Amino acid sequence: MTHRSAISRLFPSLRTPGDLLRTLGPAIVLAVVFALVVSIAPGILKWRAVNALLFDAAPLLILVIGSTLPVLLGCIDLSAAAMASLAAVVAALLMPVLGSAAVPAVILGAGLIGALQGWLIGRLQIPSFVMTLGTLGVFSGLALYLSNASTIGIGPGLGPFDFLGGRTAGMPNAFLTVLAVWVVLALVLRFTRAGRDVYAFGASELAAYMSGVGRDTTRAYAFAISSMCAALGGLMLLSQTLYSAPTMASNLLLPALVGVVVGGTAISGGVGGLSASLIGGLTAVMVRVGTTIAGLPGAAQDVAFGVIILIAVAVTTDRSKIGIVK
């Protein structure tokens, strides 16, 4: 009894054991999946294996982190994976002209397009699902058109790509970049007005609007960050393979959404955050690795993903807070 009250004094949102389970649920799911993978293949604990795993997982993790912001608003960004492919194609095309400057140019351009997308959702008053469904088509079509539906190679020796493909103190730089983006965005969400606006918007858009939160600006920020993270993910993929393909990231759309959702960020908005997404993203990565190591066919991976989504969300949904579920 005293034990529980001490916990609830420290964390006011944890009042009942159920709350505790819901809060820790995603971490428990990750731990269980991790334990399963380790029991199948103990070799994965070797530093080299972990290293390779994190290097491989970085593009997915950055997409998961980026996709979290629109979801926190109660929106959804279906275009992130297509944006990643488009960014890789454009970067590979710009490389001969701009050199290393192509990287900031592409990320900035992605941010502008994302901001426009978020702003248009509010101005045209169409659901984000429809807007990003449209831009999913626009981006993937453009990636095909610009690359003429073929792969484009980039030469080695370009600073940003050598960096993303390299290591610092034994850790892959791509993963360190993910961590840096995570820390910066988490601080912004926690300590700046724009960050608090995101949560207010997600909890109740109308109440936030009445209290002076700029809806169009907030949405523009969130979608800009989502697009920039997606572009960064595309560049990471480019640094791994040193060539760009117009559909290279399209199979990341579902795993990225799975990561956000499994982490415990509510699709209705206002609940969750970037740490949750990092946990969810790592779960998605572990499932992918685990099924591959266990020698299961790739199809079993999809089934495992689906079952884990259903279990994780069934456990972590706080049903006392939501009246009507759509």
Place this chain on the structure above:
Amino acid sequence: MQQTRLLSADAGALASPNVGEAGAQRRTAGAGLGRALKSAGPLVALAAMVLVFSMMAPNFLSVANLQAILESAAVPAIIAVGLTFVLVQGSIDLSGEGVASLTNILLAILIANSITPYDLGLGAVLVAIGAGLGFGLLNGMLYAYLRMPSLIVTLGMWLITLGLAALLFPSRQPQILDGRFVGLALDKHLGISALVYLAVAIALVALVVERRTRLGRIGFAIGADEALVRLAGINVGLYKVAAFAICGAMAGVAGIFTAAQIGVGNPLAGEGLLFPGIAACVIGGTLLSGGRGGVLHSLVGVLVLVTLRNGLVQTGTNPLLQKTIEGVVIVVAVAASTWHLRRKTRVVK
């Protein structure tokens, strides 16, 4: 002076919306034509598209091409009809692609084929539809009774069914040998295959269900104001499960149709059905927030999308740009068809 005129105009508008200066402007601008345009918007867009394409490509209006448009509309129409029942309730079903792939494989390995010894004939079709219905029911029950968002439940089910389809797939592609079944797509009556007639029949039944049964009417009510429907003592969960069951069964039928069209079992047969299906519904004027739209709207949306694809090919547009143009059309069409719903305080997620 200017200020008082504005104020009186506002007061007049407030007291009685159709009286006074402001009201007069509203009368001339609003009324009959506007309302007709609002509901007929997608139809007008379709007509305009047909007009433009027929001027750009002389072959566009040929009988053979119109038949081709109908043939390619059959499967998307089935998917869109099923989705409509879920969308008008304000929910969403993403599992269609997976379910269609699964029923496609199920049918291909249970009907007379080149790999497995089974030959269930009509039984295979029934098993496939039953599987679609079963996954729809499961979706609906997880959503309605475990109270998880439909987007997440059906996202999970999309992956599960897609995986199951691949696991059921034998090492080699099963060729469907049942002549009568493949004939559904191959034998033409008046130049059109039986699949198109079946799709039209299914759409008509769906229309009757939507307009003339409690299931259809209460579906719209749930989308418009679910809390109110609950307060009226109606078992909302039951109607939600029913809508998802219909949607799942329709996805199953779509998988069967694709099996007849391609003549083999393919674990990715459903690929590319989902997003165009949802796009067709919203282009036709079915709102994702629920309560508006319907089967006829969605069918117009399907025709818009299929006609656009066909027209782009006929006019020789770069096929690599096809997705981009479709994306722009989706956004513009939805923005235009919901423009009249704009409010400052409207919440769009």
